[in-house]
Amino acid sequence: MSNRNEFGITHLRHVDLAVPDYDTQRSFYKDTWGLTETGTDGDLSYLATEGSPEQYVIRLRKAAEKRLDLISFGAEDDAAVDALAARLAAAGVTIVAAPDQLQTAGGGYGFRFFDVDGRTIEISSGVQTRRHRAVEEGEAIPVRISHAVMNSDDINRTREFYETHLGFKLTDSLWGQHMGEMMHFMRCNDWHHSLALAKGPHTSVHHVSFEMRGLDEYMRGTGRVMRAGIRKVWGPGRHMAGNNTFSYFLDPSGNTMEYTTELERLETDQWHPSVYDIADPMTQDQWGTADPMSELIAKESFNDKDRGVFVAPPV
Incomplete structure (x- = not known):
């Protein structure tokens, strides 16, 4: 049995949010929601789940206006990234960042484009994983x-x-x-x-x-x-x-x-x-x-x- 995606997309990586109440949001996700802050970079906060190898699942960016920055999906490999970028460009989809090495936490290789509603979507491969662990019985934090x-x-x-x-x-x-x-x-x-x-x-x-x-x-x-x-x-x-x-x-x-x-x-x-x-x-x-x-x-x-x-x- 296989539910493999025909273009090599594997899974949801992370959702990136821009927020004006940056410090309040960081506190909420760390202290109340149960995420782990794995790093900061200027006005960026990277938040991971303890049970997942993903570098982060939520990225917060301090900004004057609230918005969705992007949704990121994983790809099987660099070749899948390149092939999908070429396919989308040929179909007239707006590519906002061509395939290249990513500069955010975990690196990797990816590209970005606008979906039909104008959301920024990122497809990436080769992102570094982080050390994670099994969430224990009674531990009420996201996996x-x-x-x-x-x-x-x-x-x-x-x-x-x-x-x-x-x-x-x-x-x-x-x-x-x-x-x-x-x-x-x-x-x-x-x-x-x-x-x-x-x-x-x-x-x-x-x-x-x-x-x-x-x-x-x-x-x-x-x-x-x-x-x-x-x-x-x-x-x-x-x-x-x-x-x-x-x-x-x-x-x-x-x-x-x-x-x-x-x-x-x-x-x-x-x-x-x-x-x-x-x-x-x-x-x-x-x-x-x-x-x-x-x-x-x-x-x-x-x-x-x-x-x-x-x-x-x-x-």
Whole structure:
């Protein structure tokens, strides 16, 4: 069985955020969310998960305006990076940084481009790994970055871009009678999704998700963040699509962050995508422990209109 991406994309590496409240955000991710700061470089902070070999999973950049700087995905090797860059350029996709040695933590070889909504996407190979460890029983810190969900005002156009140009596959979708298709779950490996596209009023970050060791660690982490006074958006509960648990919180800049665990891994290439009706309460939360999904909850993750659309980050 293989769910290998046809263009050599392997996994989600990291999500980079620009924030005006830099010191507050650093404190939140280190002291409350459970990430490890592996280094700083001027106004940059690199934050890793203890259970992952990635150099970092969140990069914070001090900036006057909040924005998504970029989303980074790994590639099999340098040849895959070069081939994908050439393919995208030939298709008229705007390349904002040609394949070259990367200058951020861990180095590597990669390039950057704008997706159809104007997000900066990085594809890289050969990034140095870091010493990591097994997260222990009862240790309520993230093991790895799980997935990133992005808002788009045309999720079918965005889905087609990622399918056509990056080889992502549709796993499942959410649908509502009055709103039509609400979310597409996309995969580049055997995880149910590494990227998802949510219907929103504008391009922005919907949420970034972090995998916990198990259910007990997931609940302990959820409780710790609640006790710290961080605003909880939704959860705890368990979704139908992906079968994963969820607890959503707002970071100090208003970006939604999620603790999750037990995200489904696909066991066959012949996956048949399902369309789940959001009117069915089991779709949103199989446990029935979270508040029912409502327009007010949904709006929490619309986020601010991204100031970085079609503007490459400075670093």
